[in-house]
Amino acid sequence: xxxxxxxxxxxxxxxxxxxxxxxxxxxxxxxxxxxxxxxxxxxxxxxxxxxxxxxxxxxxxxxxxxxxxxxxxxxxxxxxxxxxxxxxxxxxxxxxxxxxxxxxxxxxxxxxxxxxxxxxxxxxxxxxxxxxxxxxxx
Numbered sequence: 001x002x003x004x005x006x007x008x009x010x011x012x013x014x015x016x017x018x019x020x021x022x023x024x025x026x027x028x029x030x031x032x033x034x035x036x037x038x039x040x041x042x043x044x045x046x047x048x049x050x051x052x053x054x055x056x057x058x059x060x061x062x063x064x065x066x067x068x069x070x071x072x073x074x075x076x077x078x079x080x081x082x083x084x085x086x087x088x089x090x091x092x093x094x095x096x097x098x099x100x101x102x103x104x105x106x107x108x109x110x111x112x113x114x115x116x117x118x119x120x121x122x123x124x125x126x127x128x129x130x131x132x133x134x135x136x137x138x
Contacts, residue, residue: 002056004049006032006042013040017056021085023049023066035071035086061093061101069104 004020006013021033025046032040050058050066057069061083071086081098083091093101 004052006040007044008040008042015040017053017058017068018070020053020058020068021071021087022068022089022091025064025066033087033089059097059101059104061091061097063094065091067091069108 002017003014004017006015015032015034019034019037021035023046024031024033028043028045030042030044030046030049032042034040046060046064046066050060053066053068054060058066059069060066067083067085072083073086073088074084075093076082076084076090079090079092081093081095083093083101085091
């Protein structure tokens, strides 16, 4: 289990990465929001945590946020291009990060699926059969 160490003024928190929903930046402070515990505010900027978490399924959709893609429920296109997290929080995605996010999600779906290949593109979702599956259907 991967964990992150968060130092606050009165304690040191050892938090499993999988418990983190998202992080929100406020100048030189970062607030961590979790699944089943109260938020924790640390006096370090979000960029430091981005370096630690980027290779653990985290994505920075906006300069003020770092999200755990494990807890992404959907993408809401009615509010720009917002990420809806498990707790129903809407996280904005900057226009320049939109394409990168779609590439990451597409790659994750390709890895997860052994029998079907899904391509997610802004505006639609399509399902295509792999060549081996097309032969089985005939």
